Amino acid sequence: MAIQDETQKKSSSKVTEIYNTIFDNSHIGLAICDSEGFFIDANPQCLKIFGIPRIGKVKGYSLFEEPNLSEMFKEKLKSGKAVMYKSVFNFEKIKQLNLFETEKSGTIDVAYQISPIVLQGQSNLEGYIIYVQDISDKIQEQKECLSHEIKFQEIFNNVNDGIVITDPSTRPGRFLEVNRVFCERLGYTKSELLEMSTMDTNTGEFNPPLQEIYETLEKYNSATFKNVDLTKDGTRIPVEVNTYLFSLNGRHVLLSVSRDIRDRIQFIKQVEENDSLLNTLLTNLPLVLYQINSEGFFTKSEGAGLVHRGLKEHIRIGVNVFEAWPEFTDKFQRALRGENVRFEAHREINGKMMSYLTFLMPDNNAERGIIGIVINLSEQEDLKRKLIQSEEKYRSLIDQANDGIIIIQDDKMVLINHKFARMLGYTIDELQDRSNFDLVHPDVSSELNERRKRRLRGEQVESIYETILVKKDGDSLDVELNVDLIDYEGKQAFLSFVRDITDRKRAERRIKESERKYRMIIETAQEGVFLLDSEQRITYANQQFSEMIGYSLENLIGHSIYEYIRTETHKKIKLLINRITKGTKESFDFPFHRRDGSIFWGLLQTNPIFDEKGRIKGILGMILDISDRKKMEEQTRKQLLKFNVEGGYVYLVKESSSTLSLSVFKDLCQLGYQCLAFSRTLERDFQKNIDTECRFYWLAQKGNLNSIQPDLNSILSEIEKQNQRSVVLIDRLDFLIQKNGFKDVLNFIYELKEIAYTVDLIILLSIDPQTLTNQELHLLEKETSEIETRSLDKIPEDMLSILRFVYHKNNSGVKPAYSDLGTEFQISRPTTRKRIKTLVATGYLSEYRFGIRKILEVTEKGRAFFLD
DSSP states (O other): HHHHHHHHHHHHHHHHHHHHHHHHHOOOEEEEEETTBBEOOOHHHHHHTOOOSGGGGGTBBBBBGGGTTHHHHHHHHTTOOEEEEEEEEEEHHHHHHHSSSSSSOOOEEEOOOOOOOOOTTSOEHHHHHHHEEEEEHHHHHHHHHHHHHHHHHHHHHHHHSSEEEEETSSSSEEEEEEEEHHHHTTTHHHHTTTTGGGGBBBBBBSSSSSHHHHHHHHHHHHEEEEEEETTTOEEEEEEEEEEEEEEEEEEEEEEEEEEEHHHHHHHHHHHHHHHHHHHHHHSSSSEEEEEEEESSSEEEEEEEEEHHHHHHTTTTTBBBBHOOOOGGHHHHHHHHOOOOOEEEEEETTTEEEEEEEEEEEEETTTEEEEEEEEGGGGHHHHHHHHHHHHHHHHHHHHTTTSSEEEEEETTTTEEEOOHHHHTOOOHHHHHHTTGGGGBBOHHHHHHHHHHHHHHHHOOOOOEEEEEEEOOTSOOOOEEEEEEEEEEETEEEEEEEEEOOOOOOOHHHHHHHHHHHHHHHHHHSSSEEEEOOOOOOOOOEEEEHHHHTTTOOOTTTTTTTTTGGGGGGGGHHHHHHHHTTTTTTEEEEEEEEEOOOOOEEEEEEEEEEEEOOOOOOOEEEEEEEEEEHHHHHHHHHHHHHOSSSOTTEEEEEEEEESSSSSHHHHHHHHHTTTTOOOEESSSSHHHHHHOOOOOOEEOOSSOOOOEOOOOOOOHHHHHTTTOOEEEEEEEHHHHHHHHHHHHHHHHHHHHHHHHHHHTTTOEEEEEEOOSOOOHHHHHHHHHSOOOEEOOOEEEEHHHHHHHHHHHHHHHHTTTTOBBHHHHHHHHHOOOHHHHHHHHHHHHSSSSEEEETEEEEEEEEEEHHHHHHH
């Protein structure tokens, strides 16, 4: 015995040591008060939250002196009930009231849970334990997350390019999200596009081919291509698309940024037209263009002037210039040495003296060669005017472009437009003939050089890509380059369109940060959170919701919400969703079933989600498990009510004077239901009868502010404003029949039934049956229920044992099967089946098939038996 006592002492000491360690090191503030509410002890975290230097500074301060603790909560605590609440703790108020010493000032957001302490086997209240957390940072993060989400939506819908998110698992990809620019460009609404795929909006003219695009995506996670979009009215819009493969909410999606390139195509077309103009000048005007090699032989000669001016025999390939034009030998020699030479030539051609203006210049494409132009002087002014117009048109087109444009030849910028120069803070003169690599950020210089080499080798290289340039002031500039290899003035060159994407890159960073914070808050919330699309499919769920339902996130996403709601309540949830989609926020209690078949009650709060045009595109839902609260409320209601009434029903009370209906209405009001009454009794007399707070309307054709005319639509509108856990009394229904006619009142009751069922209202209709015909009374009885006084049945002891066993199992979250009863009571299978069938037939039990087993659940009638 001594050894046993010693062992118990050691065990008790060990438990005390573990308790003290947990108490001192907990990240949650803990405090203990005696039965009078005075503080006995508090852990370091609790003292830190409230800025208390040591526990001695708060001893003598009672929990019941706390100004943030309501009188209702104080009464609950004193009666032995736990309370949970959140509040703003004001340190200035504590100092003004001189309640305890604190080093803090201002306010913080605090969450409390206060639980009475009752020792095992005793009934006396020994004290209170307080759990407290500073949730200021969490609330601030929620506010910041909301702010970032709003900014993200603004950025996403206000960039200049069309942005879409598609599902790569389907070919063609189904649209998951589209921005405003994409919708406006194609002429569709957002809801229309979200029902479509990429193949519905393009002509399939992919460049490169679609298969090659998919291969590039699989290899590099990004691809750039050209396509033609098809608008709603059939207009064709050429676009350039940058597509990226990334992960969003645990699934692979494609983010595609499409740019309308009609302006660029028009620009290229105008350049081609300009080149065509130059060719037309050469072909049709009386001028000659020729090339001469280092030995003086003509290697090229073309132009209308060869024929029209009789020069065909004098300037042709293979002819030596020094033999054909010996009088100008010195001038050709100077040109071969690298000089630019201009002179007038006069020669008799076919018996007629002709005058020509000749230009000689070094040919950079040939070693010691010459390029020459011969122009007839009589037509010089006309040709000069056309050349000047062509040059001005070409230059104006480049300088008015929205993007920066440069031509790079031999690693030098030989053509720069004003947009590119302003983009980097330079003038055109400062950049002319400067190396383009002087402007490239060191971090990407080697990558850009390698890309250039590959392009020159003829390899397939993406023409559109992002890089970083350095501005004149040293700042970095994110740009998107669109590069083509061209022939410029007889030599290979790079034509680059440069677009400033600083705002886009900044938006991408903000989106990623916003998504990270948003996800962190949602995933750590105590409430289950989910999103539904327009077809009530779950598009997102957090881990808490997954644990509540008992299904993995993979088994939730893409599934209908109706799969997790009992079949008999599907109609009700459809009606509630219909109310939500009209734009109202809803909060109501609702039963959900877990994967194991058990039921839990959730406080479901919903908000409609609107698109940019104000139309409903989905629903945000948040669930808090209130099974314990629901059970307590149900027990209280069963114990206090004298009548059998349930939410979701319309009850017809047949009485010559409003006695029974007022009694039921009064009981429900005193039980905490929200009460709404329409009565022919004056308000002062009505309030005397029920003796509790009630929203009241006097049924009268004329009256004061608290009156309402006997208009059925007006009454219906007021009832539709009621929330769950409300009771509505219409006293007297015969007055409404008199004013509106029986047929309209019957239709009115049809609508009342739907509202009651949807929102779980209790609606009481009081009527004098003597005012109706038997047929009218029968029609009303068919659409309503009758109030019954609660009574207790007597159940044989052998069946009572089974009912009690199922009741206790259900309360612990288990639904027993037939075999469980046989094992528990050692009775045969036929006997078990017989007793269960009797309890089912009398309404005390319900049986369901779960797989190959039949499981049992106590009905409301069965629960009422034990509550009474």
